Amino acid sequence: MKAIEIRNKHLKFFEKNGHKIIPSASLIPENDPSVLFNTAGMQQLVPYLLGEKHPSGTRLTDYQKCVRTNDIEEVGDNRHLTYFEMLGNWSLGDYFKEESVQMSFDFLTKELNIPVEKLSVTCFAGDEDCERDNLTAECWKKAGIPEERIYYFGKDDNWWIAGEEGPCGPDTEMFYDTGKPKCSEKCNPACDCGKYVEIWNNVFMEFYKGKDGKYTKLKQHNVDTGLGLERMAMLLQGKETPYEIELFAPVMEKLKELEAEENIASRRIITEHLRSSIMIINDGGRPSNVDRGYILRRLIRRMTRHLNKIGIDLEKLPEIIGVSIDSLKEMYPELVENKEKIKNILIEEKNKFTKTLKNGEREFEKVANRLKANEKDTIDGKTVFNLYETYGFPPEMTVELATESGLKVDMEDFDKLYKAHQDKSRMGSEAKFKGGLASTGEMEVKYHTATHLLNAALKVVLGDHVHQKGSNITAERLRFDFSHGAKMTDEEKQKVESLVNEYIKQDLIVEKLEMKKDEALAMGAEAMFLDKYGEDVTVYKIGDVSLEFCGGPHVTNTAKLGHFKIKKEDEISIIENNQEYLKAFRK
Numbered sequence: 001m002k003a004i005e006i007r008n009k010h011l012k013f014f015e016k017n018g019h020k021i022i023p024s025a026s027l028i029p030e031n032d033p034s035v036l037f038n039t040a041g042m043q044q045l046v047p048y049l050l051g052e053k054h055p056s057g058t059r060l061t062d063y064q065k066c067v068r069t070n071d072i073e074e075v076g077d078n079r080h081l082t083y084f085e086m087l088g089n090w091s092l093g094d095y096f097k098e099e100s101v102q103m104s105f106d107f108l109t110k111e112l113n114i115p116v117e118k119l120s121v122t123c124f125a126g127d128e129d130c131e132r133d134n135l136t137a138e139c140w141k142k143a144g145i146p147e148e149r150i151y152y153f154g155k156d157d158n159w160w161i162a163g164e165e166g167p168c169g170p171d172t173e174m175f176y177d178t179g180k181p182k183c184s185e186k187c188n189p190a191c192d193c194g195k196y197v198e199i200w201n202n203v204f205m206e207f208y209k210g211k212d213g214k215y216t217k218l219k220q221h222n223v224d225t226g227l228g229l230e231r232m233a234m235l236l237q238g239k240e241t242p243y244e245i246e247l248f249a250p251v252m253e254k255l256k257e258l259e260a261e262e263n264i265a266s267r268r269i270i271t272e273h274l275r276s277s278i279m280i281i282n283d284g285g286r287p288s289n290v291d292r293g294y295i296l297r298r299l300i301r302r303m304t305r306h307l308n309k310i311g312i313d314l315e316k317l318p319e320i321i322g323v324s325i326d327s328l329k330e331m332y333p334e335l336v337e338n339k340e341k342i343k344n345i346l347i348e349e350k351n352k353f354t355k356t357l358k359n360g361e362r363e364f365e366k367v368a369n370r371l372k373a374n375e376k377d378t379i380d381g382k383t384v385f386n387l388y389e390t391y392g393f394p395p396e397m398t399v400e401l402a403t404e405s406g407l408k409v410d411m412e413d414f415d416k417l418y419k420a421h422q423d424k425s426r427m428g429s430e431a432k433f434k435g436g437l438a439s440t441g442e443m444e445v446k447y448h449t450a451t452h453l454l455n456a457a458l459k460v461v462l463g464d465h466v467h468q469k470g471s472n473i474t475a476e477r478l479r480f481d482f483s484h485g486a487k488m489t490d491e492e493k494q495k496v497e498s499l500v501n502e503y504i505k506q507d508l509i510v511e512k513l514e515m516k517k518d519e520a521l522a523m524g525a526e527a528m529f530l531d532k533y534g535e536d537v538t539v540y541k542i543g544d545v546s547l548e549f550c551g552g553p554h555v556t557n558t559a560k561l562g563h564f565k566i567k568k569e570d571e572i573s574i575i576e577n578n579q580e581y582l583k584a585f586r587k
Contacts, residue, residue, distance in 0.1 A: 001112070001233065001236045001237065002233065002245075003229050003230065003233040003246065004331055006087075006232055006233055006236070007063050007085070007229060007331070009107075009111050009112065010063075010089075011062075011063070013107050013111050014059075014089045017059075018059045019059040019060055020057050021062060021534070022056055022061070022534040023062065024062055024063055024064050024065050025065075026065075026283045026284065027065050027067055027280055028292070029043065030471070036069060037068075037069070037292060037295075038064065038066055039066050039067065040066060040086060040226060041064035041066075041086050041088035041226060042224045044064075044551070045060070045090060045224075046166070048551070049090075049205060049222050051093075051218075051219055051220060053514075053538075054092055054538075055515075055536040055538045056534050056535075056536045058091065058094035059089075059094055059095075060089065060090045060092070061088065063086070063087050063088075063229070064085065064086045065085060065283070066085065067082055067279070067295075068082065068084075069082065072298065072299070072302070073396070073399075075268065075269055075272050076266070076268050076269045077268075078240065078241040078243075079242070080272075081272055081276075082272060082276040083276035085228075085229040085331075086227065086228060086229070087226070087227040087228075087229055088224070088225050088226050089103070089223075089225050090222065090223060091221075091222060091223035092220065092222055093221060095223065096204065096221050096223060097135055098139045100223045100225070101136060101139035101140055101143055101172065101202070102139065102142075104174065104202060105140070105145070108199075109144070112232075112236060116144050117177075119145060119149070119174060119175070119176065120149040120150075120151065120174075120177060120189050120196060121149065121174050121175065121189075122152070122153050122157060122158055122172065122189055122190075123137045123150065123151070123152050123153075123158060123170070124159060124171065124172075125152040125153055125154050125158065127154060127155065129215050130169075130170055130215070132152065133158075133172070133204075136204070140172070151188055151189055157190055158171050158173065159171065160203040160224075161209055164209075165209050166208065167205045167207070167208055167224075168203075168207050168209050169205045169206045169207050170203075170204055171201055171202060171203040171204065172201075172202050173189070173200065173202075174198070174199050174201075175189040175196040175197060176196070176197045176199045176235050178194065178195055179195075180194055180195040181195070182195060183195065197231065197235060199227065199228070199232055200226070202223060202224075202225045204221070204222075204223060205221070205222040205223070205224055206218055206221045206222075230242040230245065233246075233247075243267075243272075246327065247275070247327055247328060248271050248275070249327075251270075251271040251274065251323050251324050251327060252268070254319075254320055255267045255270055255271065255312065255320070258312045258313075258316055259310040259311060259312055260310065260312070261309070261310045261311050263306075263309065263310045266306040266309055266310045269303065269306045270303050270306050270307055274303055274320065274346075275324055275328065276299055277296060277299050277346060278324060278325065278328070278335065278342055279332070280292070280295075280299075281296070282334065282335055286345065287349045297349065298396065300346060300349045300350065301357070301394060302400075304350050304353050304354070305397060305400075308357060314350060314354060317346065317347060317350055318343055321342065321343050321346060322339075325339055325342070356391060356392045356393060357393075359391045360387060360393030360397070360398075363390075363391055363393070364387065367379060368402075368405050368407060378408045378409070378410055379402055379407055379408070379409045380410050380413055381409075381410045381411065381415070381417055382413065382417060384398050384399075384409060384410075384414040385414055385417040395411075399411070443475045443476075444474070444475060445553050445554060445555060446555055446560065446561050447473045447478040448473060448552075448554060449510060449558070449561060450500070450561055450564060451468070451471050451473075451478065451480055452540065452542055452545075452546040452548055452550070452554075453503045453504070453546060453558065453561075454500055454564075455468050455480075455482070455546065455548070456503070456542075456546040458484075461492055461495045461499065462484055462488070462492065465483070465485075466483060466484055467482060467483050467528070468480070468481070468526075468528045469481040469482055469483055470528070477567075487569070488569060500564040501564050503542070503543075503558055504558045504561045505558075506543065506558065507557055507558060507559040508542050508543035508545060508557060508558040509542075509557050510542050510554050510555060510556055511541040511542075512538060512539075512540055512552065512554075513539045514536065514537070514538055517533055517535055517536070517537045520539045523547060524547055525549055526547065526549070527549035528549075530549070537549055538550065538551055538552065540552065540554055
C-alpha cells in the first residue's frame with residue numbers, strides 16, 4: 001500500500017467517524033519560539049488542547065509535515081529520517097480512552113488489514129503522579145488484543161509531554177510484530193532488537209505540567225494521536241527500510257546509477273536530506289547562519305559532501321532534484337509550482353559550499369595525516385575551530401570526517417573556543433530550541449494580541465503592502481517579522497509606536513468570530529499562512545483596527561496591554577525581499 005493511500009484511508013476513516021479534516025500546518029512554526037520546526041501535529045492545536053474552542057469542532061484529523069533535528073548525524077542508517085509525515089486525530093474534550101482505542105484498532109485491522117496477531121500494545125504502569133492505566137488495557141482487551149500482548153511501562157515509555165512543561169498524560173502505543181525471532185525470553189515492545197516496531201501513539205492528555213514540575217488536571221480531557229506514515233508504508237509494503245518505499249526509491253536508484261563509489265549510507269543521506277531540504281524550502285525556509293536557516297544549510301552541505309564523496313558530478317544535482325520532486329508530487333502537488341524556486345535555492349547553496357568543501361577536506365586530510373604520523377587519535381578543539389574560522393568548514397562536518405577516519409574530536413575544547421558563536425552551531429540551536437511548546441501565560445497572551453495591533457499600525461504608516469511573515473513570542477519579549485522594501489526611518493518607527501499605544505488607550509474590544517474561510521476573506525480578514533486554515537476558521541476583530549485569522553488566545557480588550565515600546569530593529573536581506581525584525585517590549 002502506497003503512502004498516499006494510507007494517508008487517504010486515515011483521513012477518510014476519521015472523517016467517517018465524525019472528525020473534521022484540517023490542513024497541515026507549515027513546517028515553519030507560527031508564534032512558537034520553543035522549536036525550530038513543527039515537530040508534531042499537536043503543535044498548531046496547543047490553544048485548543050488548553051480549552052480554546054476550535055472552529056472546526058471537537059473532533060479533528062489531519063496529516064502534519066514534521067522536521068526533527070536531533071538525529072541528523074544518524075541519518076544514513078536504516079531508519080532515521082529528518083523530515084517525516086505524521087497522521088493524527090484529536091478529541092478536544094470529546095471522546096476519551098474507550099473510543100480512541102476502538103477506532104485505532106478498527107483502522108489498523110479493518111482499513112489497513114493488519115492481522116490482530118501482528119499487534120501488541122503498551123499502557124502506563126502508574127506512579128505517584130498518575131495511577132496505572134487499567135482502563136486502557138481493558139479497552140484493548142474488549143477490542144480484541146489478548147492480555148498476553150498488553151504490556152505496562154513507566155513514564156520513560158508511556159507518558160508524553162513536549163519539552164519540560166505543557167499538556168501531557170499517559171499514552172498507549174501500538175507495535176507491529178515484524179516476525180523476527182525474539183532476541184531473548186524477555187523480548188517485548190520496549191526492546192530495540194527490531195522484532196517490534198512502534199506504529200501509533202495515542203496520548204490521553206488530562207494533565208498540565210507546570211514550570212514547578214507539578215501536575216494539575218486540565219479542564220478538559222483530550223486525545224492526541226500520531227502515526228508515522230513512512231514507517232507504516234514500509235511495514236505494509238514488506239520493506240526493510242523506509243528508503244525502499246516509493247517516496248525514496250527513485251532517488252536511491254538514480255544515485256546508484258550515477259555514483260562512482262558504492263556507498264548505501266551516502267545514498268540514504270543524500271536522498272533524505274534532499275527531501276527534507278525541498279520540503280523546508282517549499283514552506284518558506286531559507287539557508288542562513290542562524291536557527292532554522294542553519295539547519296537547512298547544514299542539510300544541504302551534508303548532502304553536497306556525500307554527493308562528492310561517492311563521486312557524483314555536482315552538476316547532476318538539478319536532475320536529482322527533479323527525480324525527488326517527481327516522487328513527491330502526488331503527496332505534495334505544490335512542489336511542482338515551486339520547483340524552479342526550490343532548484344535555484346539548492347543549487348545556489350551548493351555552489352557556495354563547493355569551494356569551502358574542497359578547501360576544508362584538503363586541510364582536514366593534512367590534520368589527519370599529521371595525527372596518524374605522530375600516533376595520535378584526537379583532533380583538538382583549536383584545530384576544529386581554525387577549520388571553521390579560516391576555511392568556513394562546519395564543526396559537525398569535521399566530526400563526521402573524523403569518525404570516518406577513526407579519529408576522535410575534543411569537542412569540549414572546541415565548545416569553549418566557539419562560545420561566542422554558539423547560537424550558530426548545532427549545540428546552540430539545540431540549547432535554545434530544546435523542544436516543547438510555547439507557554440501561554442499572561443505575557444505571551446498580551447504579546448500575541450499586540451502583534452495584531454503592530455501589523456495594523458505598520459500598514460497605516462508604511463502601506464498596505466506590509467504583511468506579517470512570522471513572529472517569535474516569549475514571556476520576555478515579542479519579535480515581529482514583516483515584509484517591507486526598505487529599512488524604517490526613526491520617524492516611521494516613532495509613528496508606529498505611537499499608533500499602537502493609541503490603539504491600546506482606546507480600550508478596543510477584542511472579538512472572537514467563527515465563520516467560513518470564504519466569508520472571512522470577503523470581510524477582508526488577513527492571514528499569514530492561508531493554506532493552513534480549513535473551511536471553518538476563527539477570526540479576531542479588534543475594533544475597526546484589525547481583522548485577522550488567528551487561533552488565539554488573546555486579551556479581551558486592548559487596555560490590558562499596557563505600554564508598547566519598540567526596542568530594536570534589524571534588517572536582513574533574503575532572496576525574495578527584505579524582512580525587518582522589530583523587538584517590542586512592554587515596560
